Amino acid sequence: MKTSVPRQKISTTVSPETHRYLKSLVKAGRAATIAEAVDMVVRRAKRAENRARLERDTAAYFANLPASVQREEARLETVLAQSADEVLFDE
Amino acid sequence: MTSSPSPGRQVRATPRRGEIWAAGLGNPPVRHWVLIVSLDARNASDRVNSVLIVPFGSAGYEGPTTLRLDPGETGLPAPSYLKGHFITTLTKDRLLRREGRVLSPSRMRQISQMISRAFDPAAPYEPLRGGA
Secondary structure (H helix, E strand, O other), rough: OOOOOOOOOOOOOOOOOHHHHHHHHHHHHOOHHHHHHHHHHHHHHHHHHHHHHHHHHHHHHHHHOOOOHHHHHHHHHHHHHHHHHOOOOOO | OEOOOOOOOOOOOOOOOOEEEEEEOOOOOEEEEEEEOOOHHHHHHOOOEEEEEEEEEOOOOOOOOOOEHHHHOOOOOOOOOEEEEHHHEEHHHEEEEEEEEOOOOOHHHHHOOOOOOOOOOOOOOOOOOOOO
């Protein structure tokens, strides 16, 4: 179900290429209006940014683990794997 | 995060979501603190012999799937790091003793989101400020 959100009016100009793309989204039925097409594109961009940030920070977390934390994580991996070994998934 | 094992103690646990337990992990079992994250319907069911847990570590820093919790919140003796990337299934008979405090529903929502970042690249993520 669609919920209505308060909308902010803006007045701006865009490149012909951007305009063509936004119109193509409306023509394809993926957005009802140019304004909705803009919202959709921004939502996609934000999701992509979120995803890239998560991938980057996850890589950095593991790459930068101090030796003491790395040792503890390795120990945890071992004991958790041993403990999970005895779980019967047909229970 | 570990403490010395308590050999021979095997009780049928009745854990609840948000509780911190001492659990015997590994072979031979070493006592670690873990957080129960599975739903109570599963935790209480006598037809399911396992729960979902996330272990605490004593060393670490905050990251997308790691959260630092203070003793005032957990009741544990020192700051601890909850490691969402180590979520796992644990048989209930490995749970030894309920410890510390129960984490609040809002904290558990935050932790659920943190765990989801370990497997869902589209999970919401705002980097934490600071860290250890």
